[in-house]
Amino acid sequence: MKSNFQTLLTIKRLGINGEGIGYYKRKAVFVDGAIPEEEIICEFIKEEDNYIQGKVVKIKKPSKDRVEAPCPYFGRCGGCQLQHIKYESQLKFKREIIVHSLERYLTKYDQLNIDIKEMIGMDKPYYYRNKAQMPVANEGRNVVTGLYAANTNHLVYIDTCIIQNEFINNTLDIIKVLLPKHHIMAYNRKTRSGNLRYVSVRYMENTKECQVVLVLKDKHMTNISKLAEELMTKVKEVVSFYVNINPDISSHEIYGEEFIHIRGKKTIEALIKDIKFTISPHSFYQLNTKQTEVLYDVVKQLANLKKTDKVIDSYCGIGTISLFIARDVAEVRGVDITEQAIKDARNNASLNNITNAYFEAGHAETIIPKWIKEGFKPDCIIMDPPLTGIDDKLLSVLKRVKVKKLIYVSCNPSTLAKDLNELTKVYNIEVIQPVDMFPQTSHVECVTLMSRVKK
Structure with missing residues (x-):
């Protein structure tokens, strides 16, 4: 060519x-x-x-x-991909992405007559993100924040992000003023000067609590405590302040392994409807607070849970789905590979006085058969795996145990379709309900209900 x-x-x-x-x-x-x-x-x-x-x-x-993209950084920053498309059309195209993935990876898709609902969108599809993790750079004597251009390490300086909660944008502005005042500058790879790599701000709008984390290259923390004190005096909602140490400048991971609590509370509180959750800096928590309630309502609705049901929540994290449904079932058990997530889930159960939720750390493909052997026979298994989809060993377990219902919460249509191709050997796909968790971006989330094939 x-x-x-x-x-x-x-x-x-x-x-x-x-x-x-x-x-x-x-x-x-x-x-x-x-x-x-x-x-x-x-x-x-x-x-x-x-x-x-x-x-x-x-x-x-x-x-x-x-349409004309409302953000001046659109096309340069790698954060959004769809701002140039009418929002109602974004929803249509995202649903079509699910259809195309199923057509590509799901054998006999045309014969299955799958009911794929219209995507549930947002009334206000901007300023929804409850967390920002911004790389930093020096500009003269000032510190600026930004996002990397797609597939590059080129930092696009950003004054404000219109998909982040406005409180987060305002708090970042204050932090950027305080950083040079307290002689805390961004790490420069060329000169190897400075120490700050990222600023992370998480804000729970329904509890009005904010947690700030500064990611440093090393433990040189002069004036960090003074900055935290001044920030928390200026912004009352900032009630938790941490430092994270990440010396690996070649890593794509934002956080290193070590978190150091500097000031305020160790956790902040979040709400999903009336269920309380404590959030630490390393906790996984959905980024769209309003749509999380919508997503979990869909899970509950499709599962059609009864007071006598026993449920397993695989990939349970800090127990958000488990505790959201706990009052509607006889017992729910959550399993996750991360020990700290399971500790947080147990604490969250106690915080809400929920006594019918049990959590165990380990591999789901090992824990679920163990529970069943011990006499716990689930009526429904809920899965909310990462982008990579369900582990192959767990897929084998799901095909073997043949529960009445499966609920699959997916954030990747391709891995969803591949996993469904395996699960349809034992289960029928009843319905797929897409939910727009990330307006203006290409990310697609959906909930699939499957039922055991009756012979």
Whole structure:
């Protein structure tokens, strides 16, 4: 192919990363920023064996779904992928991403007649994120925050982010003023000066409590305590302040292993409806507070739980789903590989005076058969795995135990479809309900109800 080759391209659909997908001589062409039904002049950047990477040179025929992105950083920062698409159309395209994943990975998809509901969106699809983790850099004598451009280590400086809670943006502004005042500067890889790598702010709007974590390269913490004191005086909602030490500058992980409590409470409190949760800096907690209630209501509704039911919550984390449903069932048991998450789950059960929830640390593929052997026979198993999907060993267990109902909460349509391809050997797919947990981004979340095949 010639260098800088250009062609007219019609965009057929949206890809799993939010890119437009067209076809040139039967080969997929991925184009960031393009929208289905658009005709564009596309320049080919890179060609691989099974796909081409392209870029928009000119939009010849814009989509009716195209809008002006409200964020000045859109297209440069890697945080959002879909701000240039009408929100109601984002919901439609995300549902189509689920359909395409099922068509690709689920054998006999066309014969299964799966009921895929319309995606549940938000009334206000901006300023929803309850947590920010921002890389930092020095600009003269000031410290600035930003986000990395997609697939690069180039930091795009950002004054405000319109998908983060406005309180978080305001708190970050105050922190950026206090950092140079207390002589705390960003780590510079070239000069190896400075110590600060990231600023993390988590804010629970329904409890008005905020936790701040400064990620440092090493334990040189001069003036950190003074900064924490001044910040917590200026911003009363900041009730917990930590430092995290992450010396591995080559790692993509934001946090290192060591957290040091500096000031205030060790945890902040969150609410999902009337259920309380304590959140430590390392706790996994859903990033969209309002939609989390919607998501868990969908779980409860699809599971159609009874007071006599026994439920297992695999990948339970700090017990959010387990405790959300506990009052509707006879007993719920949660399992997670992370010891600290299980300790937090037990503490959260006590905090809510919930006595019918039991939590155990370990591998679900080992713990679940053990419980069943001991006489605990679940009516329903709920799974909320990471992006990589359900572990192969757990898939084997699920096919073997054949419970009445499975609830699969997925954040990755591709791994969902691959896992469903295995589970449909034993279970029927009853319904899939998508929920938009991350408006303006390509992330897709959905809840699938499966029932045991009756023979």
